[in-house]
Amino acid sequence: MSAFDEAFLNKALEKGYITQTQAPRFWELYHHNPEGTQNFAQFLVKYLIMTSQEAEEILALLRMESQFQSRVTSHPQFIGKYKILKLLGEGAMGRVYLGQDTDTGRKIALKVIAEQSSTNKEMVQRFIREIEVTMKLRHPNIVQTLDFGIDKNSEIFFAVQEFVDGKSLDEFLLIKKRFSENEAVNIIGQVAQGLAYANSYHIVHRDLKPANLMVNTQGIIKIADFGLAKDKTLESITQTGCILGTPAYMSPEQARGEMVNDIRSDIYSLGIVFFELLTGEVPFKDSSPLRVCLMHASLPLPPLKNYLPRCRSEIEAFLNKMTEKEIAHRPMPEAVVQWVKGLLPKL
Numbered sequence: 001m002s003a004f005d006e007a008f009l010n011k012a013l014e015k016g017y018i019t020q021t022q023a024p025r026f027w028e029l030y031h032h033n034p035e036g037t038q039n040f041a042q043f044l045v046k047y048l049i050m051t052s053q054e055a056e057e058i059l060a061l062l063r064m065e066s067q068f069q070s071r072v073t074s075h076p077q078f079i080g081k082y083k084i085l086k087l088l089g090e091g092a093m094g095r096v097y098l099g100q101d102t103d104t105g106r107k108i109a110l111k112v113i114a115e116q117s118s119t120n121k122e123m124v125q126r127f128i129r130e131i132e133v134t135m136k137l138r139h140p141n142i143v144q145t146l147d148f149g150i151d152k153n154s155e156i157f158f159a160v161q162e163f164v165d166g167k168s169l170d171e172f173l174l175i176k177k178r179f180s181e182n183e184a185v186n187i188i189g190q191v192a193q194g195l196a197y198a199n200s201y202h203i204v205h206r207d208l209k210p211a212n213l214m215v216n217t218q219g220i221i222k223i224a225d226f227g228l229a230k231d232k233t234l235e236s237i238t239q240t241g242c243i244l245g246t247p248a249y250m251s252p253e254q255a256r257g258e259m260v261n262d263i264r265s266d267i268y269s270l271g272i273v274f275f276e277l278l279t280g281e282v283p284f285k286d287s288s289p290l291r292v293c294l295m296h297a298s299l300p301l302p303p304l305k306n307y308l309p310r311c312r313s314e315i316e317a318f319l320n321k322m323t324e325k326e327i328a329h330r331p332m333p334e335a336v337v338q339w340v341k342g343l344l345p346k347l
Contacts (some may be wrong), residue, residue, distance in 0.1 A: 004039060004040075004062075005039055005040040005041075007062055008039070008040050008041050008058060008059075008062065009023060009027070009040060011058045011061060011062060012044070012050065012054075012058060015054070015057070015058065017050050017054050017058075018044075018049065018050070022049075026043075026044065026049060027040075029043075029047075030043045041055050041058070041059065075087055075095075075097060076151075076154060076156075078102075079097075079099070079110060079112065079151045079154070079156055079158050080147075080149055080151050080152075080158065081101065081102050081103060082099040082100065082101060082102065082108065082110055082158075082160065083099060083100045083102055084097045084098075084099050084110070085097070085098045085099055085100060085107075086098050088109065094111060094112050094113040094127070095111070095112050096109055096110070096111050096112075097109070097110045097112070098110075098163060099160075101160075107163045107165075108146065108160050108161065108162065108163050109160075109161045109162065109163045109164070110158055110159070110160055110161075111127075111158060111159045111160075111161065112156050112157065112158045113127050113156070113157045113158075124157075127157070127159070129226070130145070130159070130225070130226045131145055131148045131159050133203055133226045134161070134226050135148075136201050136203075137197065137198060137201060137203070139193075139194055139197040139198075140220060140222075141190050141191065141193050141194030141197070141220070141221055141222055141223060142194045142197065142198065142222060142223045143161055143162055143164060143214065143222045143223065143224040144161060144162045145159055145160065145161050146160045146161060146162060147159075147160035148160065164214040164216050164222055164224070165216055165217050166214055166215045166216040166217050167214070167215055168210060168211050168212070168213060168214055168215070168224075169187070169210035169211070169213040169214075169215060169221075169273070169277070170209075170210035170211045172210075172215060173210055173276065173277070173280065177280045178277065178278060178279060178280035179277045179278065181278065181311065181312060181315060182343075182344060183277070184274060184277035184278050185315070185340055185343055185344055186340070186344055187213075187215075187221055187277060188270060188273070188274050188277075188336065188340060189336065189337055189340030189341070189344065190220065190221035191208070191213060191221055191223060191270055191273075192267075192270065192333040192334075192336035192337045192340065193333070193337055194221070194222070194223045195208075195223070195263060195266050195267070195270070195333040195336075196332075196333035196334050196337060198223075198263070199263040199332075199333060203226070204260060204261060204262065204263055204265060204266060205223065205226060205266050205269075206245055206254070206260055206265065206266070207225065207245050207246055207249075207269075208223070208249060208266050208269035208270055208273065209246050209248070209249040209269065209273065210273055210276065210277075211225075212224050212225040213273070245269075247289040247290075247292040247293050247296075248272070248282045248284070248285070248292060249269045249272045249273065249282070250269070250292075250293060250296050251265040251266075251268035251269055251296065251327070252268070252296050252297045252298075252325050252327075253265055253327055254296075255293035255294070255296045255297040256297055262327055263332065263333060264327045264328075264330040264331075264332065265327060266333075267322050267330045267331060267332070267333060267336065268322065268323055268324075268327075268330060270322060270336070271301075271319055271322030271323035271330075272323065274319055274322065275301065275304070275319060275323075278304065278307070278308060278311070278315075278319075279304070279307040279308065281307075283301050283302050284296060284299065297325075298325075300325075301319070301320060301323050303316070304316040304319060314343070315343075318331075318339055322336070
């Protein structure tokens with residue numbers, strides 16, 4: 001059985017154009033009577049087992065899947081002076097490669113904007129904004145941008161960031177389900193240190209969540225993806241009424257579509273991350289993202305004791321401060337760091 005014939009057969013079964021009972025009989029007939037047919041698809045159409053329209057539909061699906069696999073598995077050998085080692089990830093905005101600086105030998109993460117995104121003004125602005133923001137920031141708890149440019153050969157717009165050898169917090173949550181109190185407190189303290197530093201440059205992240213928090217092999221937390229960050233010293237490209245962020249971790253003011261230029265909005269999101277690290281789930285869940293936003297805007301946080309009856313009372317009390325509905329009532333990141341140091345002096 002050729003790879004193409006097998007793929008076609010599986011897709012025909014998946015679509016219900018032939019049944020599991022029919023498949024072996026048709027396959028045997030094909031091998032005993034292949035005259036005038038170049039492949040299994042032509043055989044099925046020739047003997048009226050399948051219409052030409054059904055066969056064309058399957059062929060189109062197989063071509064699309066083949067093109068997708070080609071995009072995933074193929075990549076340039078070099079972008080600028082950086083040797084491409086492998087693809088790390090791909091999304092709507094573009095790709096992230098593991099690369100190597102040919103000057104220093106250092107491994108790096110290389111972000112490239114997708115071709116279809118290069119004509120999307122909002123996507124391009126987000127890509128550039130992340131570069132502008134992270135080029136300023138040099139802190140052990142923030143993923144650093146090291147370089148950027150346009151490749152002369154491919155005209156690909158790229159950004160070079162430090163490579164974090166590790167996993168994101170959401171990957172750890174899938175494995176661990178939840179963290180111990182001390183582990184969660186330590187993580188929150190490290191993130192707060194990064195936020196305090198970002199705030200000294202008037203930077204608000206606006207999309208803090210486990211997927212954007214990397215953990216390296218030494219246990220150091222690094223804040224990533226500043227694509228939605230706002231530099232308070234620059235004019236914002238967003239307007240009041242535009243909701244930015246991830247609903248499960250969104251602050252009440254973000255959920256209301258208000259302009260966010262206060263680091264304490266990130267503190268609320270960090271509080272939701274804290275809740276999830278301790279309990280293994282987010283406090284507000286619904287199939288509708290809009291209803292989740294409304295919950296953040298109006299409902300109190302579920303009592304932590306409902307999930308962790310033996311949780312230390314000071315942890316629940318401070319978590320409630322971090323997730324106050326009124327932004328003015330939340331602590332600044334420096335206060336979070338000091339609180340954590342009170343519980344974990346070695347931070």
